[in-house]
Every structure is written in C-alpha cells, then in structure tokens.
Amino acid sequence: xxxxxxxxxxxxxxxxxxxxxxxxxxxxxxxxxxxxxxxxxxxxxxxxxxxxxxxxxxxxxxxxxxxxxxxxxxxxxxxxxxxxxxxxxxxxxxxxxxxxxxxxxxxxxxxxxxxxxxxxxxxxxxxxxxxxxxxxxxxxxxxxxxxxxxxxxxxxxxxxxxxxxxxxxxxxxxxxxxxxxxxxxxxxxxxxxxxxxxxxxxxxxxxxxxxxxxxxxxxxxxxxxxxxxxxxxxxxxxxxxxxxxxxxxxxxxxxxxxxxxxxxxxxxxxxxxxxxxxxxxxxxxxxxxxxxxxxxxxxxxxx
Numbered sequence: 390x391x392x393x394x395x396x397x398x399x400x401x402x403x404x405x406x407x408x409x410x411x412x413x414x415x416x417x418x419x420x421x422x423x424x425x426x427x428x429x430x431x432x433x434x435x436x437x438x439x440x441x442x443x444x445x446x447x448x449x450x451x452x453x454x455x456x457x458x459x460x461x462x463x464x465x466x467x468x469x470x471x472x473x474x475x476x477x478x479x480x481x482x483x484x485x486x487x488x489x490x491x492x493x494x495x496x497x498x499x500x501x502x503x504x505x506x507x508x509x510x511x512x513x514x515x516x517x518x519x520x521x522x523x524x525x526x527x528x529x530x531x532x533x534x535x536x537x538x539x540x541x542x543x544x545x546x547x548x549x550x551x552x553x554x555x556x557x558x559x560x561x562x563x564x565x566x567x568x569x570x571x572x573x574x575x576x577x578x579x580x581x582x583x584x585x586x587x588x589x590x591x592x593x594x595x596x597x598x599x600x601x602x603x604x605x606x607x608x609x610x611x612x613x614x615x616x617x618x619x620x621x622x623x624x625x626x627x628x629x630x631x632x633x634x635x636x637x638x639x640x641x642x643x644x645x646x647x648x649x650x651x652x653x654x655x656x657x658x659x660x661x662x663x664x665x666x667x668x669x670x671x672x673x674x675x676x677x678x679x680x681x682x683x684x685x686x687x688x689x690x691x692x
Contacts, residue, residue, distance in 0.1 A: 563638030
C-alpha cells in the first residue's frame with residue numbers, strides 16, 4: 390500500500406468514474422485500474438463495484454476511504470508545514486444534533502483563534518449523519534444524546550463502527566416553547582397537557598428509526614406532529630403553531646433570542662448529553678478545546 394494508491398482511491402471515489410479519475414490524475418486509465426486492482430488484492434476486499442453506470446464504493450471501500458482521507462490529509466499538513474514551509478492551518482470539524490448550545494460552544498472556540506489561520510467545519514444535522522460523519526472522519530467528534538430508550542441500540546451501533554460515546558452531563562427533559570404559549574407560565578407540564586398542541590420534530594431523512602429521533606418519547610402517539618429539517622423553521626413553528634418539542638432545556642439566548650422558554654416535563658426520564666469519537670484515537674488539541682467549551686454548559690443545566 391502506498392500514499393499514491395490512497396490518493397488514487399480517493400480520486401476514483403470523488404469522480405465515480407475510472408476514466409474521469411484518470412483524467413484528473415494525469416495518468417492512463419489502464420494504469421489507474423491496475424493500481425487499484427493491485428491494492429484490492431493486497432487488502433483482500435473490493436473497494437469499488439464496477440458497472441456500465443460507473444463506479445460505486447463498497448461498504449469496505451467506505452470504511453477504507455475514511456482512513457485514507459485522514460492519512461492523506463495528515464501527509465499534506467506535514468508537507469505544507471515542513472517542506473513548503475507554509476504556516477499550518479488549524480483544522481477541526483464537529484457534527485451535532487440540533488443543539489444551540491453545541492453551536493454556541495463552537496463559536497466560542499473559534500473566537501479564541503482571532504486572526505490565526507484555520508479551517509473549521511460544523512454540521513448541525515440528523516443523528517444518522519452525525520454518526521456517519523464521525524465514522525468516516527469527516528468530523529472528529531459528534532454531539533448527541535443517549536437515554537433509556539435508545540442507549541442499547543446506539544451503543545451497539547457505535548461499537549460496530551469502532552466509535553465510543555463519552556458522557557458530558559445529564560439533563561432532565563423539558564418542553565421547549567415560545568413565551569406566548571398557553572403553557573409557558575407553568576413550572577411543570579405533562580404529555581397529556583401538551584397533547585393539544587403540535588409536537589415539532591427534526592426530520593431524520595432515510596434513517597428515520599425511532600432510535601435516531603432527537604426528541605424524547607418518539608413512540609408516544611402524538612395527536613399532531615410536524616417534521617422539519619432545520620432549527621430556524623422549528624423556531625418559527627413554535628410561534629406560528631404554538632408547537633413544542635422535548636429537549637434538554639438548556640437555553641441559549643445568544644443565538645435563539647429571548648422569546649423562548651423551557652418548562653420541566655413531568656417525568657423522571659433523563660437524557661445524557663455526550664460525544665462520539667473514534668475508539669483508540671485521542672482528541673486533537675482543537676477537539677479538546679471544543680469539548681471544554683461544551684462542558685461549560687453543565688452549569689446551565691436546569692434542575
């Protein structure tokens with residue numbers, strides 16, 4: 390296995406065509422095919438499925454690509470820093486379920502670097518994408534939650550993908566409402582009281598299993614439920630529809646404004662906020678800094 394072969398595999402996957410990849414790499418198509426075939430024989434598995442429609446990455450190939458991209462990226466950083474003498478950019482990427490506090494923690498981490506060179510990425514996305522992004526090394530860490538309902542299934546999935554979950558803090562469950570909602574003034578609210586209003590849920594795309602739901606009690610028979618794909622839309626629905634969602638209750642007025650509130654749900658259920666990372670790979674300096682910013686919200690957890 391060579392660095393050149395790793396670069397070839399990445400380019401073929403990006404182009405989804407052996408001919409196009411060869412054109413981009415300035416080599417002949419037969420030479421590229423032979424190099425990929427030689428690597429596959431060395432690995433003992435197929436990285437690509439070839440057909441008249443082009444090239445498709447196999448499951449083994451997806452896993453291999455995650456590691457290959459990391460190796461090539463690290464090599465490029467070394468080359469730029471020590472051979473071309475370029476100033477090395479700080480790199481970091483995080484994926485997360487739709488948590489305002491996790492976005493705010495990212496903002497506070499970035500502000501620490503001022504005018505320094507950096508290349509950071511943040512993905513506020515579905516549960517399945519959080520897991521896939523970390524597994525493929527697109528993101529170093531993924532912020533999500535576990536509870537008594539999803540813990541067994543997700544923990545098993547993490548193990549299958551060579552990921553581990555690290556606990557940050559526990560939260561009670563809250564109904565998130567706009568301050569003009571009829572129930573906003575209560576100290577505690579039940580699911581029965583909420584049943585007269587639409588439940589707002591984040592759409593999970595193709596991976597719409599109950600275990601991937603970002604809202605608590607996904608199997609509850611809600612009278613009305615509205616799915617949305619982004620946080621801004623949900624905020625509008627809170628006001629326009631008197632909707633609610635179930636969450637950790639951590640309020641972040643810096644980003645969402647002060648028009649919303651959290652009312653404790655009448656349940657003993659606990660949600661554990663944490664992050665996933667690759668097993669056996671320590672967090673980078675950037676990863677550690679980000680997690681420290683998230684941990685500061687432990688003091689903001691409502692009792």
